[in-house]
Amino acid sequence: MLLLGLRMFNMAAIRPETSARVLVADDQPDVLEALRWLLTGEGYEPEFVSSTPAVMERLRERPFDLLLMDLNYTRDTTSGREGLELIPRVRAHDPSMPIVVMTGWGSVDTAVEAMRRGARSFVQKPWEDVALLEILQREINDARATKRRDTKQQREFEEARLIQRGLLPTSMPRAQGLALASSWQPANGVGGDCFDALPFGPGAVGLSIADVAGKGVPAALLMSNLQAAVRAFGQDGASPSSVCASVNRLLCRNMASGRFVTFCYARIDVATRRLTYANAGHNPPLLVRADGSIEKLSPGGTVLGVFTESTYEQGEFPLRAGDRLVFYTDGITEGRNRDGEEYGEDRLAAAAHRHRAHDADAMLAAMLQDVEAFNGSTYEDDATLIVAAL
Structure with missing residues (x-):
């Protein structure tokens, strides 16, 4: 009972500050269902797709706070090529949205390449719930803080530009x-x-x-x-x-x-x-x-x-x-x-x-x-x- 209480406390402590929309991309139905239960239960608003074209289509429809994506989508492939090729396209569409990649066939080299192309974090399947939630919260909060800081700086630049023009x-x-x-x-x-x-x-x-x-x-x-x-x-x-x-x-x-x-x-x-x-x-x-x-x-x-x-x-x-x-x-x-x-x-x-x-x-x-x-x-x-x- 004590362990269960501690687990519930930890899970509550790593919920997002405010509701966050997460796009999840994976070709395995059982993975999508597990993440649906986990993320919905922790206050996230998840949406799910099962292919790389669907990722871009959904991103064009509305903004998301984070993309959690698998690297492999074609059956019996383990190279991660599909996901790796998708990362720069996502970054070009929305440079501020953090990308967390996950795979059951990953290696250190794959993780490094994913980060080089623009991913923020790498998760190995099968994941540990608390660790995954900590990563999601950190990346979303960091991205929001960066956006707030950028917005403040932009306001300051506009204020300075108005002063400069007025002179x-x-x-x-x-x-x-x-x-x-x-x-x-x-x-x-x-x-x-x-x-x-x-x-x-x-x-x-x-x-x-x-x-x-x-x-x-x-x-x-x-x-x-x-x-x-x-x-x-x-x-x-x-x-x-x-x-x-x-x-x-x-x-x-x-x-x-x-x-x-x-x-x-x-x-x-x-x-x-x-x-x-x-x-x-x-x-x-x-x-x-x-x-x-x-x-x-x-x-x-x-x-x-x-x-x-x-x-x-x-x-x-x-x-x-x-x-x-x-x-x-x-x-x-x-x-x-x-x-x-x-x-x-x-x-x-x-x-x-x-x-x-x-x-x-x-x-x-x-x-x-x-x-x-x-x-x-x-x-x-x-x-x-x-x-x-x-």
Whole structure:
């Protein structure tokens, strides 16, 4: 009586947290009947099929929490080939559903091959009820926990993406004698690109572009703080070098250790035909002259958020009618083609040179077409491109 009580306690302890639908596949009626009694008695909702085609047909009809399947279905076969060939098809249909395989003719090699193809556990016939139920409960609970975690992460990514989109200008400001065009190509998940354009009266604009290390909600929130800081420190027409230094000190005080930001801030003054800028470890923007010569906006200093007392050298160029400025993030230059080759800064500069006679919108479109012809329109990271045309 004591042993029976302990057995009943153990069986109750390994019932599923909530009702679980299990698809059972086996060609032996006695096995199906035994599993019907066992699983129904333990609170599962089992359904039964006796062939591999029936497995796929049932899976297409409705979702299941787990597949418990035999490896052999044709009489007098013991190779497990039918079941092994079915596993990857099931995984392709529903990658999140755990698969538990069972066979009376199994070997270590068969078990290893089943796991390699995507099964989660292997049960030898004849099974021990408590052990089988423990496996089913573990696999179902693990799969449900993974799904809950994935759902939470997806919600966080969507929240971060909304924050990120909200930070980007819906339209670029207008200045007399200056046209601006921008493109932001988001990759999967949430990257760290952000850019902004601050108007300073009718004839001057402040452009900022940044790439925040990291992804997800923390990166998106950091981008929000960065943008607010740039607007606060740059609103009175402060020099690019002082904007970089001020934002850097703020980030060093408030940013988590190990994070950093690449950043470039430029002020374009159309009235005086002057470009002033400071580059904090960002990809060097390009100044493409009307005559085809190209200058890189490299001078500046180290990335933001690492050293509190960092200073930033300021660069300056005269501007002329027909000049073009190209700002970008590494999602543009680090895109790869099918051979694994990076697009690179040289190709970007060549594209800017080829299309420099276009207006801002047309030049941006032509350069993006060149980039996407190379990378197959696949971006591994957020990719931002801005063109300013005088």
